[in-house]
Amino acid sequence: MNPRIFRENDVRGRADVELDDATVDALGEALGQRAAALSDAPRAVVGRDGRLHSPRLAATLIAALRRRCEVIDLGVAPTPLVSFACQRLAAPVAVMVTGSHNPPEDNGFKISVGGDSLHGAAIAALRDDVAALAAAGAAPAPPRLHAVHERALEDDYLRAALAALRPGPRRLRVVVDGGNGAGGPLAVRLLRALGFEVTPLYCEIDGRFPHHHPDPTIEENLRDLADAVVATGAELGIGLDGDGDRIGVVDARRRVVWGDQLLILLGRALLEERPRARLLAEVKCSQATFEALRAAGGEIEMWKVGHSLLKARMRETGALLAGEMSGHFFFADRWLGFDDGLYAGARLLELLSRGEETLSDLVDRLPETFNTPELRRPCADARKASVVADVAGALRGHPDVRAVIEIDGVRASFDGGWALLRASTTQPLVVLRYEADSPARLAEIRALMDDLVEPKLAAPRSDAPADPGAQPPLTPRG
Numbered sequence: 001m002n003p004r005i006f007r008e009n010d011v012r013g014r015a016d017v018e019l020d021d022a023t024v025d026a027l028g029e030a031l032g033q034r035a036a037a038l039s040d041a042p043r044a045v046v047g048r049d050g051r052l053h054s055p056r057l058a059a060t061l062i063a064a065l066r067r068r069c070e071v072i073d074l075g076v077a078p079t080p081l082v083s084f085a086c087q088r089l090a091a092p093v094a095v096m097v098t099g100s101h102n103p104p105e106d107n108g109f110k111i112s113v114g115g116d117s118l119h120g121a122a123i124a125a126l127r128d129d130v131a132a133l134a135a136a137g138a139a140p141a142p143p144r145l146h147a148v149h150e151r152a153l154e155d156d157y158l159r160a161a162l163a164a165l166r167p168g169p170r171r172l173r174v175v176v177d178g179g180n181g182a183g184g185p186l187a188v189r190l191l192r193a194l195g196f197e198v199t200p201l202y203c204e205i206d207g208r209f210p211h212h213h214p215d216p217t218i219e220e221n222l223r224d225l226a227d228a229v230v231a232t233g234a235e236l237g238i239g240l241d242g243d244g245d246r247i248g249v250v251d252a253r254r255r256v257v258w259g260d261q262l263l264i265l266l267g268r269a270l271l272e273e274r275p276r277a278r279l280l281a282e283v284k285c286s287q288a289t290f291e292a293l294r295a296a297g298g299e300i301e302m303w304k305v306g307h308s309l310l311k312a313r314m315r316e317t318g319a320l321l322a323g324e325m326s327g328h329f330f331f332a333d334r335w336l337g338f339d340d341g342l343y344a345g346a347r348l349l350e351l352l353s354r355g356e357e358t359l360s361d362l363v364d365r366l367p368e369t370f371n372t373p374e375l376r377r378p379c380a381d382a383r384k385a386s387v388v389a390d391v392a393g394a395l396r397g398h399p400d401v402r403a404v405i406e407i408d409g410v411r412a413s414f415d416g417g418w419a420l421l422r423a424s425t426t427q428p429l430v431v432l433r434y435e436a437d438s439p440a441r442l443a444e445i446r447a448l449m450d451d452l453v454e455p456k457l458a459a460p461r462s463d464a465p466a467d468p469g470a471q472p473p474l475t476p477r478g
Contacts, residue, residue, distance in 0.1 A: 025134075032066075039092050043072060058097045217327060236252065261366055267296065284324070387453075394452050
């Protein structure tokens, strides 16, 4: 067993290499033991995405779980439906078999135990248990296996979501790009049930992802969606990732509305109903996001990246909304506190339906900033932490740095801007992002950071443009 498949927020690796049947069997045994320890009538909920290896992984996992607990098999389902089922059925264990936005050859498991998404120390403890079980070999078969029940909860989810949504009188046209992932069909049903005119794009589930990679944080992956928005005269387009817990959005002028910008729009709408509400935004978000939501009366906190970490912090603080640059949005206001791209898209349409301004109108009035996209640089998993720590040490003593925040990685504030360096929790990468109040200041901050970061990275630059003398494009926003 490769211990590196156990990451900060989930289990993830090459499906046909690292997620072999023996490892998955041991994982199912360990989770079954946890379910049995939490309930006299233990139960586990399992769903899977449309990847070609997900049926094998789900079947192996379910077979192991049945030695210890009853299993509710949701079949192919988006992650939000698994999260919904976990709460609705009061299941002590829930598992989503998914590679999320990773390449088609990858897969993994998002796991909830006792209502908490496993992360950090809990994932490490699970890793140690799985390693011990895998080393011991297959568990003996019990006298009888617990039952497995196939359940379809899409209608239950739709009824609950529709009861929680309050659209206004305006109905608009939207394109939904499912990315051939697990969330497209249910998203189309939800938005149509709300009365919106929906054009589906790539909503047929296909684990090969034949049209584009299912990661809506990459602008290239939203190109077909933007084309469809223009071709159909829609007001906006919503793109989903492979398991439906994240969204990407484009407006009628083909502009990407990034996660921190969406958080401003969604947060302002929430604050109109819930003044002084607590909100969370992760460390990659624009400074403009924090300033705009404070100006709207919200109490907003900067927190760590990761769906498990944000959900845990929401429960600790009573926050009603959290958001990430990656398009994860978590509503505890009128919803259930988990990341749900389908519901987040519906809340966006809800706020638009209540007024006459289009999404493009609202984007026009967002604060203007100059920033880079996320710059993802190859870095071996074993080296990521040391690279970040070395750069953080250099920044703490740098004369141009006004403040250093080390909630997650290192975020340094300068006069007129900021810079972030953090280790990815899902891939062998470090992530950088820079923002400033002018293009010139942005270039200065980037140059300063390059001088600190580049010597620490042995891998070639993955974000460099084809022309070695050119600068990567800015993303002016607002």
